[in-house]
Amino acid sequence: MRKQNRVGSRLFIGLVFLFLYLPIFLLIVFSFNAGDSSAVWKGFSLDWYVSLFQNRLIMESLYTTLLVSLLATAIATVAGTFAAIGLYSLSRRKRDALLVVNDIPMMNADIVTGVSLCLFFVAFFQGWGAFATWFNGIQGLVELPTRLTLGFTTMLLAHIAFDIPYVILNVAPKLRQMDKNLVDAAQDLGCTWMQAFWKVILPEIKPGIVSGALIAFTMSIDDFVISYFTAGSSTSTLAMRIYSMTKKRITPEVNAVSTLLFLSVLILLVANNVREIRQERRAVHQEVHEPSRLERLSLRFSQPSWQWARRAVAGAMACVFIVVVMLLTGATSSQPVVNVCSWGEYIDEDLITQFEDATGIRVNYQTAESNEALYSLLKSGGADYDVIVPSDYMISQLIEEGMLEELDYSRIPNYSLIDERFKDLPFDPENRYTVPYTWGTLGLIYNANMVEEEPDSWSALYDSRNAGNVLLINNSRDALAAALIHLGHSVNTTDEAEIRQAYELIADANRRGVFQGKVMDQVFQKMEGGNAAIAAYYAGDFLSMLDNQAEDVDLRFVIPEEGSNWFVDAMCVLKDAPHYDEAMQWIDFIASTEANLANMDYIWYASPNREALEQYPAYYQELYGEELDPELYEIMAVPADVLERCEMYTVLPPATRALYNSLWIELGV
């Protein structure tokens, strides 16, 4: 009877473990996949491990993750232990009151902690800016930096802030259990307080400290939300990197890094378990006599040298660790840097290396999800970018709000290569702030094998026949633009009735279940894998999808007959950019014909560089030994007659923007 019971319970536990580990197992299996799909097995290979070690973005974020977790754990463990000792010498009432405050970060949802810390840091930076300006004004000896931004330091502070409560929570019970008289006894026997601390208190509470440190480390390494809100723009943990990758295309390099992380933890755990089991066996064999507290105390006093040796080794290791950390941070900070923010997969990454080799300037390359998200990031004080690549209408808005710096065109000789068509555009009429990066159109991408008839109108996006297979573009401007065009309105209308009519078209389709989801760059994996039939997206991205589409997928692109939007993305420099000179060099480098050719080949967006645009078909033929399909070239570099049907966005007045925002959120509600 009992035995049967156990079989049942073990089966249940086994099933739960299967549930916990099957996804991880699959993750590991597909890290060895020869193809780049995480669902289709194409044979065994170690390619992803090789490319993982060459992927600087992932390796840097892995390093950041480990560094922030280790540093936060070390600092929080020391601080938390002393805090706990301090708390336990207070009166009971005071201690209980403080412990309630201590519980707040653990009880609060991560997002609340993250948001409140983010607001706190930003408020502090504003106050600091005012103070530093005043202070620099009254004296000339010390120059205080006036502009602070979120970054590694704020993220570290946030990690320490949420780690400390866990350390206290684990140390406190050990202090409660400890015999208070032990410390008095030690001091009566002639110890100073410090000696009593090292020899009596610390060994007594050591298990609490160890488990506290372990939990602090676990929380730090598992954290995503708090880092996301406090790290700002130039620092990424592994989790943040993956989160931004899930918005574009996740490469199996992520599987590879997961596998390595998983295996290293597994090995540590197994080693630890084996050690414990051995110790247990030895204990059973030897029948050790458990020494009493006093005996242990006397033992400790009788072996001072041993203790000191161990402490010295630990101290030395800590010093080495600190020196390494300082060297690493110092090495990166002394080198000139330029902080660039662009969109996901929007550059041939070799260009970054080429630029770095040529100039010795390190490029800190980050990505944002959309113009609106970039704007939020800039506004929330999280961004210390130098160069950004927003689209036309967002550039107008940024200029309007005084957030951009004028460019020094004398240092960007390659600007002369930009085609006249892309100069004097409405968003920068006097050509003072921008160097165009790419241009293109919005259109319909569809999988010919999944639609009944090939669409040539935006109405396909709202058609019930495509229910569950349409991807709605996840930014209010483009989504509403498609609806506005379909209804025959201007994409720049400020008429509330017209905008509401367009919204109703989308909302109605949403209620009918036409949309599978709202996506930005997830559109890649969805369309390439045949997971969705139709989406409104950019021409350049359609062309990169062609390279990656699955066997049973036949992707095509059309600019609907009602017309569409055409856009220019341009490089700009933010006001007070800390690396203005480096930014000029970067912009000039990217504007060169060679860089534009490489970029066109990699990201498939048309270049505004006259030479590059003309030379591309020849460049392609030379590179691949076959002719570029003229149809594809026309999708990329849209001919003038088609472009005439397209309208460019202009910046909307604040009231209309507010309407867009609230309508957009209402759609999700």
Place this chain on the structure above:
Amino acid sequence: MKNKRSLFAVPYVIWMALFVVVPILIMVAYAFTAIDPVTNASQITAENFTRMGVYLSVFLRSFWLALLATLVCFLIGYPVSYWMAKEGPRFQRVAMALIMLPMWMNFLLRTYSWMSILENNGLLNQLFRAVGLLDLLAVDHIQMIGTSGAVVLGMVYNYLPFMILPIYSVIVKLDGSLLEAARDLGADSARVFLKVIFPLSLPGILSGVTMVFVPSVSTFAISNLLGGGNQLMLGDLIELQFLGGAYNPHLGAAISMVMMVIVVVCMVVMNHFGEGEEQAVML
């Protein structure tokens, strides 16, 4: 001598004031102010709260899905903890290690692993196709990603250890003599469980419920990745106001504050109820 030691508490009190109390006060200050779009000046107002009625359905959805996830975690986690505690010490140690292990990979990696499984053309749908289930139902695929079910699955998968660990650690410490006493007094095993074990494990259940419910109700990564943007939750709403497409930190702070208050009230009520139970058992 005592005084000297209490000095250790001073830096910590300052730290907590700075990094716990002040940030929350700033958040509250943001929640009660708004920027006038015309004059660009900030003013004190309660409009962030009055405007929140529009988002009632998001609040309801978040709490409903989080509740569902908590319930499923409990239904799976309690038996696992209970049966684990009955096993031998080596089994227990290995099982504990196995439960903790995934937490050292980041939770985003764990969520990501489900994406490729649940996709329309993902591993599970491929499996269904291979065994002929899809032909049987005459569908091309079974929609899993982008549904509320996928979001709940993601929550359960990520937070199940948070339910198992506290319940297990309470059950494993139960005084065996209490159970013997109950049996000696004539209780059958069902009664022993209902009258002794279950009430005594309530503190573990309560902290497990808290540890699953709070992150579930506030998540935005899981709903984003597995809900496909269709299942907007409170966390998404907050993220949108800060780092997403609809910049309005004042509204974001107000939503965070309301969520914080609701969660705290829930916790207080639950703990109160829990303490009552505990005392009843003691009596």
